Amino acid sequence: MRFHGTQVAAGLLSALPGAQALLRFSCSQLVVERLDPLVNPGVVGSPPSSPDRRWRKFHEAINAFNASMDPAKLDIPGTATCTTCQFADDFSNYWTAVLFFRARNGTYHRVPQKGNVFFEQANGGMTVYYTPTINGRGKVTAFKPGFRMIVGDPMERTAAGAAKYRQLTYTCLQNSMTRTGETKNLPPKPCPAGIMANIRFPTCWDGVNLDSPDHASHVAYPTSGTFESSGPCPSTHPVKIPQLFYEVIWDTSQFNNAADWPADGSQPFVWSYGDATGYGTHGDYVFGWKGDALQRAMDQNCQNDKCNGLGSQSLQQGNKCTVKTTVDENIDGWLDELPGGMKVTDASGKVVY
Template sequence: MRVSKRVRSRGLPALLVSTALLVGALSVGTVATAAPESGKAPAASGSVHAGHVMAASTRASGDDPDGDGYIPAVPQVTGVTPSDRTPPPAYFHEFQANCSATHTAPDDPIVYPGQPGKSHDHTFMGNRSTNAHSTTGSLYGGATACKAPADASAYWMPSLFKGDQKVLPVGPQVIYYKSGVTDYTSVRPFPKGLRFVVGDPMQTAGEFRAHKGFVEGWECGDSFFNTDIPASCPSRPDVQLNLRMQAPSCWDGKYLDTPDHRSHMAYPVVKPGTNDNMCPASHPVALPMIEFKMAWPVNGDMSQVRLASGRGYSFHYDFFNAWEERTLKALVDHCVVGGLQCDARGYDETHPQKGAVLNADYRLP
């Protein structure tokens, strides 16, 4: 039995976020059973993005056999009302997924599923098997370059070049799992198989700077908040090129993916009359907010440094969830919901009495 794919985007205009397209209000706390499919509207042809059109993938794949780009969650999450509660203050509510780069390839199993060589070059982290044919089933339980063996998720971004030389991040990179909403106690784990794209390779410098996921832009040495890769960086061993970018953390509860790879996700909104963040009614389910914190070993003359997707402001990244469910839930509950600042073991050194989630081998006991 399959879940109906009839819910569609209403084409609301983009706000400041170039990649967040909100769907219409959904009647989506409780888990619903799968409903029989009773018909489908035509799949969206692409996402309009400030004068650009990014093609939607509507090709049959292992997770989307009818190829319309909509992958329903089974079961769906319904009956959720966005939390506007203000819990006890907790400055931190996060844990880290420390994952190393594994390989590069001109593949993208989200945007171009089953089409090897079709995308610009990507640098993959986490799951060691990620390629154009990757599916939830092929990733789940696979070998990983993340410290926690239970994290078989795939993370990728456009490869960085200096001239013709590809430059890879060295060692485990910091991928934060945070609360994006004020009520950090309302955050729940990602559903298995959820995937999305953050940012847009076709965005302009202004759109990149205005993106809700923009944190500090490109930085090196004492240069911060750059929308493009700086022309030069101090030539010192301790200087690297850095970038931080946050993902949307509110889910519609309906789909694991949509044709534009964005519409099922949204950024939190500000509760009227406050400084509190909460999920919008259209995307009421609060999930962890992923934040990439990347570092590339390059400095000095940066005039030849570029991304495979183009200028620095074309930066974007992809996430494909393949965590083992019990481990992800334990980390989310202990660190995010628990209001702690955890490392990859789920340990907060400022609150040692709280203990760690994972053992010395980064596994759930």
């Protein structure tokens, strides 16, 4: 089934009840490996001792992705030969951490991803949204070549600390259409259709810097309300940018046997950077649309995975875009520890297991 029409979009995006236009499209999985070119540029195999300690799943732009992602090389589309995304003009890089299941016996297994509703044929990956306006109010300025950002903090382990990231949540999927009941923590009970990680980025930009030392302070949230409620941008970040939003579906259904869960009944899923709470969830972005394609899409208020003047490709074509791993390690099957020797820690930094 193809995704089209605002009626379906409104049903899926309960957080955007009045949205009249948005891009919603699939980006298949490019590669799964322990690299982080934003925080650990040039390092093959993000080390457990790094300040960020992320273990990554990358999506899209086969030749544009590498361990360093040199910010001086702004022409990402010019260095890539394929994209995993449905929009053929999009060579951006989208990535998140990887979710693992920790069994009662202490071993770990990587949780696979699956295609989102209406994108079931995608090879995992994520659904990407760009929202230009809400109810037709105002305009947004598309990201510029060289733009990159991170939202969330992988070191966070508390609800209070995670509160500053307003819209990083999880949905315990009862079925593929579930879009209610978002939580800030990982769901504490089995989810029949999997766990969906919802990652919404800040929507205000300082208008000058394409990046910042922490990859976050050049962007900000509205001073009040949200992007969806047309909240105003702060004077320090006056430029309204599209709301970038990831939906990543983790197929946890194969791990729903209560006999395999911890004896105390606690939830068994752990992020690859050593977080069993879920409060450290985060996402990364490196802009890579060709020319002014994204700005044209935002100005046109394009809908879903079709937009006049923008090239497109099938999910099957996107699935074919892959890249070989550069980190030589076992990531599949049952593991005695998280890749890279990552330890699971609590709010105080104490090793839990």
